Amino acid sequence: MTAPAAATPPPIELIGLNKWFGSFHVLKDIDLRVREGERIVVCGPSGSGKSTLIRCINQLEKNQEGTVRIHGRAYGASARENDAIRRDIGMVFQSFNLFPHLTVLENCTFALTWVKQTPKREAEALAMEFLTRVRIPEQARKFPLQLSGGQQQRVAIARALCVRPRIMLFDEPTSSLDPEMINEVLDTMVELAQSGMTMVVVSHEMGFARKVADRVIFMDQGEIVEEAAPEAFFTAPQFDRTRLFLNQILHG
Amino acid sequence: MALMDSTATPGAPARYAAFFNNATVRSVFYQVLTLACVVGLIGYLVANTIENMSQRGMSAGFDFLGVSAGFGIGFALVPYQEGDSYWRVFVVGIANTMLVAVVGIVLATLLGLVVGLARLSSNWVISNVARWYIEILRNTPLLLQIIAWYFGVFTLLPRPRDSLGWFGGFFLNNRGLYMPAPVPGDGFALTLLAVAAGLVGAVLFARRAQAIREATGRIVPTAAPVLGLALGLPLAVFFVTGAPLGWDNPQLRGFNFVGGLNIPPSFCALIIALSIYTSCFIAEIVRAGVQSVSHGQTEAARALGVPPGRTMRSIILPQALRVIIPPLISQYLNLTKNSSLAIAIGFPDLVSVWMHTSLNQSGRAIPIVAMTMGFYCLVSLAVSLLMNQYNRRILIKER
Ligand SMILES: Nc1ncnc2c1ncn2[C@@H]1O[C@H](COP(=O)(O)OP(=O)(O)OP(=O)(O)O)[C@@H](O)[C@H]1O
Ligand SMILES: [Mg+2]
Numbered sequence: 192m193t194a195p196a197a198a199t200p201p202p203i204e205l206i207g208l209n210k211w212f213g214s215f216h217v218l219k220d221i222d223l224r225v226r227e228g229e230r231i232v233v234c235g236p237s238g239s240g241k242s243t244l245i246r247c248i249n250q251l252e253k254n255q256e257g258t259v260r261i262h263g264r265a266y267g268a269s270a271r272e273n274d275a276i277r278r279d280i281g282m283v284f285q286s287f288n289l290f291p292h293l294t295v296l297e298n299c300t301f302a303l304t305w306v307k308q309t310p311k312r313e314a315e316a317l318a319m320e321f322l323t324r325v326r327i328p329e330q331a332r333k334f335p336l337q338l339s340g341g342q343q344q345r346v347a348i349a350r351a352l353c354v355r356p357r358i359m360l361f362d363e364p365t366s367s368l369d370p371e372m373i374n375e376v377l378d379t380m381v382e383l384a385q386s387g388m389t390m391v392v393v394s395h396e397m398g399f400a401r402k403v404a405d406r407v408i409f410m411d412q413g414e415i416v417e418e419a420a421p422e423a424f425f426t427a428p429q430f431d432r433t434r435l436f437l438n439q440i441l442h443g
Numbered sequence: 444m445a446l447m448d449s450t451a452t453p454g455a456p457a458r459y460a461a462f463f464n465n466a467t468v469r470s471v472f473y474q475v476l477t478l479a480c481v482v483g484l485i486g487y488l489v490a491n492t493i494e495n496m497s498q499r500g501m502s503a504g505f506d507f508l509g510v511s512a513g514f515g516i517g518f519a520l521v522p523y524q525e526g527d528s529y530w531r532v533f534v535v536g537i538a539n540t541m542l543v544a545v546v547g548i549v550l551a552t553l554l555g556l557v558v559g560l561a562r563l564s565s566n567w568v569i570s571n572v573a574r575w576y577i578e579i580l581r582n583t584p585l586l587l588q589i590i591a592w593y594f595g596v597f598t599l600l601p602r603p604r605d606s607l608g609w610f611g612g613f614f615l616n617n618r619g620l621y622m623p624a625p626v627p628g629d630g631f632a633l634t635l636l637a638v639a640a641g642l643v644g645a646v647l648f649a650r651r652a653q654a655i656r657e658a659t660g661r662i663v664p665t666a667a668p669v670l671g672l673a674l675g676l677p678l679a680v681f682f683v684t685g686a687p688l689g690w691d692n693p694q695l696r697g698f699n700f701v702g703g704l705n706i707p708p709s710f711c712a713l714i715i716a717l718s719i720y721t722s723c724f725i726a727e728i729v730r731a732g733v734q735s736v737s738h739g740q741t742e743a744a745r746a747l748g749v750p751p752g753r754t755m756r757s758i759i760l761p762q763a764l765r766v767i768i769p770p771l772i773s774q775y776l777n778l779t780k781n782s783s784l785a786i787a788i789g790f791p792d793l794v795s796v797w798m799h800t801s802l803n804q805s806g807r808a809i810p811i812v813a814m815t816m817g818f819y820c821l822v823s824l825a826v827s828l829l830m831n832q833y834n835r836r837i838l839i840k841e842r
Contacts, residue, residue, distance in 0.1 A: 246678050251742055278748040286742035291839050302747035304656070305757070311657035336841040354747060 200263025202227055202358050202389045203248055208257035210243060217243050218254065219413040225358075229345045232400040232421075235410035235434060241393045244410065245360045246390065249280045261358070269333030277304065281351030285363040286323065287343045289335035295322065295346050304355045313335040314353075321349040325379050345379055350381075359393040395424065395440055407431045451777035492809070506808050508533075514800060516791045518707050520739035532801055536793035537818060543713060543792060544779040550718035551778060553769075555725025562730050573726065581723035586784050589716040592787040597708035603699050612692045614700060619707040621700045628687035637680035645672040714784065721778045725771060732767035733759075765837050772830050776823055793818065 194426050201224050208221035217240045225231055227361050233241050246252040247259060250266050250273060261276050267285040309317070323329045325345035327338075335343055344364055351359065361380065365373045369402035377399050384390055384403040394400065400407050400421050407424040409417040409432075417424070417433045428434050456472040462468060515525050520538040521533060560574035580588070598617055602605070606616040612623040645668075652663040682690070693703030736759050744754040783794040793815060801812045 207479075243644045248744055251745060274748050274750070277746070282743075284739060284743065286739055287741040288756055290740065290743070292765070292837075293746040300748060301757070305662070305750070305753050306661070308656075308662055310660040313660070333774040334840040336839065371480070375807070 197229065200260065202226060202229075203245070203264075203391070204258070204260040205244075206258045206260070208244075208259070210247065210252065210253050210254045210256075212351060217413050219246070221257070221415060223408075223415065225389060225391065228387045228389055229405045230384050230403050231392065231406050231408060232404040233393045233408045233410060234395055234400070234436070234440075235306065235416075236439075238412045241410055242362050245282075245362055245391055245393055248360055249277050249282055250357075251282075260371065260387045266383075275335055278354060279356055280358045280360060281356035282360045283344070283347050283351055283362070283364050285367050287335070287340075287367075289343055289347055289350070289415075291335050291344070294331070294386055295327070295335060295338070296344060298335065299350045299353045307354060320348070321352045324352075324382075325349045334339075336343055339372060339379045340368045341375045344368065344372075344376045348379055348383070349378075360390070361390065361394065361441045363393050364397075365394065367394060397440070401425065409436065411436070454524055491550075496809075504807075507795065507805050507807050507810075510805075511560045512801060512804070514804065516789055516796055517655045517789070518710060529801055529805065532796055533793075533814060536796040539791055540779070540782055540793040543710070543717070543782040543785065543790075544775075547714055547717040547721065547778050547782065548775050550714065551721035551725055554718055554722035556729055558722055559726035559729030559733075562726055565734060575633075575823055577723045577726055580719055584718045585716065585781055586787060588720055589713060589784055589787060592716045593709060593712035597712050600708075603695060606695075606700075611688065614693060614695075614705070617708065618699065620706055620711055621703050621705050623690040623692045624702070624704045625692050626689040628689055630684045633684050634677055634681040634687075637677040641672045641674070641676035641761050644676070645669040648672060707790070709785070709788045712788055713785050717781060720781075721774055724774050724777075728770045728774065732763040735766045765839065768837075769834060772826060776826055777827060779822060780819060 203223070203225040203332065205221050205223040208218050208223075209392055210214070210218040217424060219271060221244060224271065233244065235241050242253055247254050250259065250263075256341055264272075264276050266273050266276060289295075290301065292334055293301065296315060296318055299321065300309075300311070300314040303314035307314075315332060315399070319328055322331055325348055325351075330338055330342060330346070335346060338346065348364075364380070365376050373396070380399065380409075381390070381403055389401075392399075392404075404421045405423050406418055409424070409428075409430075411432050417428060417430050419429075424433075425437065428437060463472075479696045481783050509528050511526050512529045513525060516532070516535055518524055518539065521535055523535045537813045553752050558573050559578060561569050562577065564570045564573070585831045597619070600617045602616060603614075603618055606614040606621075607615045614621040648668050652665045654664050655661055691702050693700040693705070740758050740762070741754060744758050745751075749758075782792055785792040786795040786799055789795070797811060798815050802808060805811070
């Protein structure tokens with residue numbers, strides 16, 4: 192550990208993470224350290240604990256053992272402190288989870304109003320800026336369910352970005368989309384990656400992983416089995432489990 | 444117009460065919476035909492009925508409404524004496540029915556809310572108690588429940604002398620429930636005025652808070668000030684003006700109580716049975732409403748750092764209410780209509796004093812039945828009209 196690294200603590204640090212659902216051991220001794228601006232893609236078979244892992248990062252799930260530190264701050268002191276830490280992290284869900292009774296614009300300004308205490312006009316201007324970035328400013332006055340799946344997911348990305356998080360988590364953002372809509376969402380994510388955002392993405396989109404990931408992590412049965420740069424990961428996986436999995440998703 | 448303008452000159456039969464093939468023309472034709480049939484049928488029935496009635500010396504007119512009814516009514520919300528007119532009896536019946544409906548709706552809603560939330564509890568005992576409460580009570584006939592409460596509980600209570608009593612002012616016996624009656628003194632009007640002022644003030648404060656938030660972003664806490672204005676202000680005025688409200692306690696004189704408010708056993712039994720029965724349906728509606736909002740909504744709000752209270756108020760409740768309110772209103776209508784079962788235990792609601800006593804006594808079946816049906820119909824229509832307005836307003840827009 193060198194001095195400069197200690198001066199700027201890493202955005203995400205998971206140390207000795209263990210989690211159980213009842214008697215079921217979902218996460219086993221997870222250690223993970225994500226550098227500033229690093230893009231990580233997590234993959235692995237269904238039920239291997241990928242969602243649980245990234246939900247531990249913003250504490251939507253609580254880990255029973257181990258430490259989660261965000262920019263050097265550990266969760267657990269108080270609910271208020273946890274909320275403050277969480278505000279640095281945006282999250283995009285597989286099922287969008289937009290608020291259906293609010294317009295697209297209101298979805299984006301909601302947290303600005305109630306969390307960041309931003310004046311209405313400023314909040315709307317900011318929301319429009321991000322809606323423009325995900326290329327749907329013209330849908331601002333519509334309701335989420337009036338949009339296509341791809342458009343909804345882009346609104347969800349804009350909504351998460353509005354509060355200016357320094358870390359973005361994506362849990363299978365494209366797996367509930369029709370094939371023709373996947374690319375519009377991935378393009379948005381690629382642009383975000385190019386802007387230098389720290390990202391952890393659970394995804395089986397291997398094209399995306401090759402294009403933007405700094406590291407690919409393979410999980411199986413609650414463990415991190417293998418982690419490597421995308422090129423090495425896809426061309427020369429070290430473990431049989433990884434090879435089996437890659438065969439399945441590439442040729443299955 | 445299209446027919447006239449056509450350049451071709453079809454022969455007469457072809458023109459008729461074109462005319463009858465026109466969709467608008469045909470639909471108008473069938474509507475007129477149907478209307479004519481309906482009017483003809485009604486006319487025939489009315490003529491027939493009037494002829495039959497006149498043969499038996501009955502009249503369909505409303506002239507009897509001004510005649511003195513001449514029977515007593517055991518419980519009347521609006522003042523009534525034996526010599527009053529039939530019209531007055533009608534009004535008394537409506538007032539009593541509305542009283543049962545309003546009190547029943549309030550109690551059923553509170554009870555339903557508690558049972559519905561209990562049903563959702565993660566505690567096994569609580570959720571199962573709620574489940575059996577619902578299953579047993581909503582699958583037993585309401586009439587049976589009303590009769591059980593009346594004959595099985597309220598008429599078996601002790602005589603007034605041996606009343607069950609609480610706090611020196613509440614007494615329960617086989618003549619019903621006795622409780623203190625409020626007697627407003629001088630200056631009580633000021634308190635009422637303060638209630639109105641407090642409500643207006645609370646609304647204005649909430650608006651102001653919203654304006655400040657939109658302009659500066661600052662979130663002004665509203666819960667405490669709004670409560671203070673709506674409740675605190677009237678209370679303060681009440682005590683400053685010297686608490687001008689007396690209580691008339693019921694007193695045992697000889698064999699019975701005098702003074703205070705008396706709620707007859709039939710009213711107690713009816714209200715309890717109606718609210719418990721309806722609360723089962725309301726509980727299920729509340730449960731369905733809460734469950735209809737997916738857990739993803741809460742998680743999305745949490746991931747954005749929104750505090751739980753705000754999530755509940757702005758995200759969960761508005762979505763749950765959309766699912767809850769329409770069936771809830773229809774349960775309110777059911778309760779109002781079910782209150783006509785009051786006749787089984789002699790509570791003088793509209794059906795009992797009007798459709799039963801007045802009809803038997805005056806023999807004016809047609810106007811009396813028509814007026815009763817008219818009342819229930821009017822209530823239902825008014826409610827469903829409001830309902831449609833509400834539904835249109837809150838509809839979540841989809842593709
Ligand atoms: N709330 C919960 N209660 C109990 N078990 C759970 C819960 N959430 C997840 N699990 C279990 O934990 C395991 C890991 O779940 P997780 O959702 O993290 O898997 P995943 O890798 O994201 O799978 P997928 O690719 O299907 O999304 C699964 O076996 C799942 O059944
Ligand atoms: Mg998952």
